[in-house]
Amino acid sequence: MLTIPGQAARFCDGVSRRNFLKIGGLGLGGLALPDLLRADAQMGSGRSHKAVIMIFLPGGPPHQDMFDLKMDAPSEIRGEFNPISTKVPGIQICELFPKMANMMDQLSIIRSIVGADPDHDAYQCMTGRSLRRPKPPAGGWPSMGAVLSRLNGPVKPEMPPFVGLAPKMGEMRWANPGKPGFLGPSHAPFQPNGFGKEDMTLNGITLDRLNDREHLLKQFDQFRRDVDSSGAMDGLDAFNQQAFGILTSSKLAEALDVSRESVSMRDTYGKGDPKNRADGGPKNLEHFLIARRLVEAGARCVTLAFSRWDWHGRNFKRGREDMPLLDQGVTALVNDLKQRGMDKDVSVIVWGEFGRTPTINKDAGRDHWPRVSCALLACGDMNHGQVIGSTDRLGGEAVDRPVRFGEVFATLYHQLGIDINKTTVPDLSGRPQFLVEPGCQPMPELI
Numbered sequence: 001m002l003t004i005p006g007q008a009a010r011f012c013d014g015v016s017r018r019n020f021l022k023i024g025g026l027g028l029g030g031l032a033l034p035d036l037l038r039a040d041a042q043m044g045s046g047r048s049h050k051a052v053i054m055i056f057l058p059g060g061p062p063h064q065d066m067f068d069l070k071m072d073a074p075s076e077i078r079g080e081f082n083p084i085s086t087k088v089p090g091i092q093i094c095e096l097f098p099k100m101a102n103m104m105d106q107l108s109i110i111r112s113i114v115g116a117d118p119d120h121d122a123y124q125c126m127t128g129r130s131l132r133r134p135k136p137p138a139g140g141w142p143s144m145g146a147v148l149s150r151l152n153g154p155v156k157p158e159m160p161p162f163v164g165l166a167p168k169m170g171e172m173r174w175a176n177p178g179k180p181g182f183l184g185p186s187h188a189p190f191q192p193n194g195f196g197k198e199d200m201t202l203n204g205i206t207l208d209r210l211n212d213r214e215h216l217l218k219q220f221d222q223f224r225r226d227v228d229s230s231g232a233m234d235g236l237d238a239f240n241q242q243a244f245g246i247l248t249s250s251k252l253a254e255a256l257d258v259s260r261e262s263v264s265m266r267d268t269y270g271k272g273d274p275k276n277r278a279d280g281g282p283k284n285l286e287h288f289l290i291a292r293r294l295v296e297a298g299a300r301c302v303t304l305a306f307s308r309w310d311w312h313g314r315n316f317k318r319g320r321e322d323m324p325l326l327d328q329g330v331t332a333l334v335n336d337l338k339q340r341g342m343d344k345d346v347s348v349i350v351w352g353e354f355g356r357t358p359t360i361n362k363d364a365g366r367d368h369w370p371r372v373s374c375a376l377l378a379c380g381d382m383n384h385g386q387v388i389g390s391t392d393r394l395g396g397e398a399v400d401r402p403v404r405f406g407e408v409f410a411t412l413y414h415q416l417g418i419d420i421n422k423t424t425v426p427d428l429s430g431r432p433q434f435l436v437e438p439g440c441q442p443m444p445e446l447i
Contacts, residue, residue: 112389143178170279280308347380
């Protein structure tokens with residue numbers, strides 16, 4: 001392990017700067033940092049900096065208590081919340097989202113997401129693919145962040161293109177920030193709040209000595225290059241230089257440090273609760289702000305997990321606690337992106353792995369319901385101020401415009417400037433794989 005000594009200034013979540021700069025053998029989560037930076041930029045990184053912020057709601061949020069209230073349904077289905085009108089005539093959402101209601105012209109609701117796996121896993125929300133059907137190729141499907149890393153590479157050498165903010169959780173499938181799949185570890189997310197944080201110290205080594213280590217590494221590489229007649233070593237210097245660039249640059253640390261924001265901006269987002277919720281995630285509103293700061297600093301994809309939505313009991317009590325916080329975090333992020341002129345380039349999506357049962361159970365909760373769920377989209381230069389799809393009177397089946405996960409991904413890729421009908425990435429066998437499942441196209445309602 002390597003450690004850069006210095007004052008242990010603390011970040012907003014209590015992680016010290018010293019701990020943040022901990023790198024085990026230049027590795028993140030057991031992966032070599034130079035490998036994490038080795039991105040084959042098929043489309044080049046000189047394009048405009050478009051990005052995605054993916055907000056995952058672990059556990060499956062109750063769609064019929066959020067964006068698809070059923071006031072004409074029987075009491076055992078209808079629930080305790082009332083709808084409120086929004087800025088867009090004819091669109092109503094839950095009363096616990098007053099801030100979203102006031103900016104509904106900047107949001108789009110999908111009420112008819114279908115095809116969810118019946119599993120507690122972020123996989124489908126990160127990849128747009130099912131874990132079950134058809135069977136994934138060897139290595140697994142890559143997440144959107146990994147694909148963007150593979151296709152476009154880093155915007156800036158000192159900033160990883162893909163960052164996952166989800167911390168460790170009791171249910172680790174909810175802590176999945178988006179895996180690289182068959183694209184390999186070089187396109188895994190940088191995880192400052194997860195496994196990477198514990199490996200991020202340069203034990204007893206000053207920056208001068210780190211530079212000496214860099215010089216030594218170059219000497220070893222030159223030796224390997226001298227005995228390598230294939231030329232495979234060519235180009236490694238550039239990736240290692242990126243690794244040292246991240247280590248010795250303050251850009252990433254600065255992006256993660258919300259104390260650099262004004263007090264008024266931090267108050268707009270709020271703080272929430274950074275502690276994990278049972279086996280789920282934290283109610284950390286600062287992650288919404290950090291996500292914007294990371295994208296502004298050069299990240300192409302940032303994922304975060306907000307709270308725990310697996311409400312088999314006390315659904316309405318928990319809704320009164322969590323929904324106003326989500327309302328604050330999402331609207332603060334959308335307003336912030338717009339004020340900074342980033343709203344055209346940065347797409348935001350909010351969703352969970354599946355929906356909840358129409359019938360309220362004996363514990364005042366709702367159980368798993370993969371047959372239909374919802375999603376919220378914002379920014380990204382999409383057509384907003386609309387509801388897409390509908391469900392039946394009980395909120396249990398999609399009856400109008402069912403939307404597959406892959407269609408949402410196709411839309412996001414389209415807004416990123418990627419042609420999903422032409423662009424492929426190679427799997428472990430070298431076979432080209434399209435980015436979304438067959439039959440999925442960008443949603444015409446949004447583009």
